[in-house]
Amino acid sequence: MQMTGAQILVQSLLDQGVEVVFGYPGGSVLNIYDALYERQMELRHIVTSHEQGAAHAADGYARSTGKIGVVLATSGPGATNLVTGIATAYHDSVPLVAITGNVPTGLIGRDSFQEVDIVGITNPITKHNYIVKDVCELAGIVREAFVIANSGRKGPVLIDIPKDITAQKTEYSRQPVFEPRKNPAPSESDYQVALEAIAQAKRPLIYAGGGVVFSDASELLVQFAHKISAPVCVSMMGLTSMPYDDPLYLGMIGMHGTVTANVAARDCDLMIAIGSRFSDRVAGNREKFASNAQILHLDIDPSEISKNVSAGLSLLGSAREVLSELLARTEQIYNSEWVHSLLRHKAYHALPSAINGEELTPREILLKIKGAAGKDTVVVTDVGQHQMLTAQYYPFSQPRTLISSCGLGTMGYGLGAAIGAKVGNPDRPVVLVTGDGSFHMNLNELAVAVTHRLPIVILVMNNGVLGMVHQWQKLFYEQRYAYTELNRATDFVRLAEAFGAAGMRLTDRSQIHSTLSRAFSCGGPCVVDCMIDRKERVYPIIPPGGTEEDMIYSD
C-alpha cells in the first residue's frame, strides 16, 4: 500500500504498540500532524505547553508503566527544547523514542529557518540516533529505534525526519512488533565463583539500583535477600525495589542515605551491587567506598563493571534473569549476627523526627500522603530538598511508584512527568511533590493537566528559597545565601485557579489530613501550597567526596 512518510511513521508507531504520543506541533511536522489527525481514534496525542514538558511526560509515562515513551517535536527550537528531557531519560536509563521534524533535505546545512543539527546535539545523550534520508527506510528505522530503546540497558533513541521525507510516498509493508535483543548471560563458572563468594561472606550487603525496578525484579530481590540473609540498601533509582517495611531493608545509601545503610557499606565483607552504578551520590569517595568488601557487581551494561568502583566479581545480565538463576542455585544461608547488629543500629539511628512541635513540616506531610491517597499512589518529584525528603520518608511499598530525575537532577521535571504518569495510570492516584523553585520552572504544564482533566495533586513545598542550594550555602559557604532567597510574590492558590485547577493552602499541621483528602478527591488537578519553614534541612548529609565518617546529622 502506498503511504506518505508521515502516514508510515504513524502506522509504524501503531504497529509497535504505541498508545500515546506527547508532543507539540510546528512547521516541519505538519505532515506528521496531518497523519496523526487521520488516526486520532487509534493513537492518542497529548499536546503540552512546551516541548520539554512533552519529553518529561513521555519519560514519566515510561517509568511508571514500563512501556516506551514517545515524544514528537518540530525542528529547531522544538527539537532543542527536548534536549533536557532526553538527557534526563538517558541518565536514568529510561526507554524513550523521540521524533523530531527537520527542514527539507535540500535545505539542510544552509542554516535554514528553524534548522538545527539535533542528531549532532543529541549524540552524547542518546543510545543511538538517526536522520532519515530515504522514506523507504523509515518503517525499519522506527522499529529498530524501539528495539534499541528497550534492549539491554534501556535509554532514549532519536529519529530526525526531514519534512520532504514525510511527504514522499512509498510502499508500506508492516513491520512486526519489536522484540528486545537477547540479554547477556553469565557462564556457569561465573555463577559458581559468585555463589562461592556469597557462601563465604559473613557480612553480605545488597546495594540495589534502578536496574532492579526497570527489569521488574523487585520480588526476586526480596526473595534473594532473605535467602542469603543480606540486608538491602538502595540508590535513589533503586527506591521502591524493596518494600519500606521489609525487615532487611536499610533504606537509601549515599549522600542523604540512612546512617545504617552507610555504616553497613563500610562494614560489609561482600557488597552485591545489582543494577546500580556507584554514582558519586552513592560512592562519594570511590577509593574508600565499601573498602572492606569484595564487590560482586550484577549489571546488564558491561561498561558499568569497574567504571566507578573496581569490582572483583561480576555477573553480566538483566537483574531479573541473573537473580532468578542465583535463587535457583542457592541454599538458605543465615547471617543472623550481622543482620541483628544492623537492625539494632537502625533502631538507634532513625532519620530525624518527622514532627517538630506544632510546626508544619514537609516530613509529616509526606508521611500522611498515603493515608489520604491510597497504597498504589504514584509519587513524582522535582529536584531539591523535597525530593530527598520524599526519598527518605515516603513509605514506598510497590515498584515503579517513585518517578524522579535522579541522575541528571532536572528541576522542572516533575509536572511533565506527573502528566505522563497519570496518562499511563489513569486508575491510580498521582501526586507531584515539588518545591516553589522547581514548580516555577515548568508550571505552564498545569494548563495540560486541566485540559485533560488529570486529577494530579501537586504539593508545593513552599519555603521561598531554593532549599537544597540554600542548605549547601549554609553548610559549605558560611551562610552566604547568594541568590537563593527568591521570595517570589506568586500566589499558588490563585495561580492554580487562573489555570482552571483547584488551589488550596496548607499552613497548619492539624489540617494536613483534611487538606490532602480534599485535594485527592477534588476530581481534577489541584495545587496545594504547603507553607513550610526555610530552615528545614535534609539530614543526614555526607559532604561531596566524603565518607560516612564525615556525615553531618543536624544544624
Add this chain to the structure above:
Amino acid sequence: MQQGILSILVSNHFGVLTKITGLFGRRGYNIKALSVGETENPEVSRITVLTEGDPAQLEQIYKQVCKLEEVRAAAILPEEQLIERELLLVKVCPGEKETGALMELVTNSAAKAVAVPDGGVIIEASGRPEQINELVERIRLFGVVELSRTGVTALQATGKALVDNAFQIGYSKFR
C-alpha cells in the same frame, strides 16, 4: 600510562566517525592518532585509534566504544601481535649541495622521493610511528617546508579477521 591501539569496525554510515570521536572527547579519553578507511566490505569502515591510559581506562574505553550502535566489532590489539604503520609525506627544498645527502637518506630509509615544481622534493615513507619520528628528525636537517602524517593504522598479526577474533579478545556486545 600505556598506549593501546583500538581497532574498530563500524557501519559505513554518515556521521559514525563523529560518534566515535565524540565519545572520546566527552569521556576525556585522548586520541593520539586516528585513521579511517573503507575495508574489503564496502559497508564497513575500519577506524584505528591510538589512545592511552592505565589498563582499567583502556578497558573502559573499549567497553564504551562497543556500546555504540554502529560499532560491529572492536578490540584493543595485543601488543605482541601487532603490525602498525603510518604514512609520511614531507616536503623539502634542499640546496644544490644537500641533494646528494638527502637522496642517500631516502634510499637508506626505504623511502621514495619525487621532484615537484619550485625546487621542491616530496618524500614519502611508511613505517612504525617511531621509525617515522626518527626519519622526520633526520629530514628536519634539510629544512622541512611542510609535512603530513596519516596517523597509525594497524592489523593484528594473525590469519584471522577482527570479526572472527573479537570474542577471543573480549568483544562483548550483545545483539
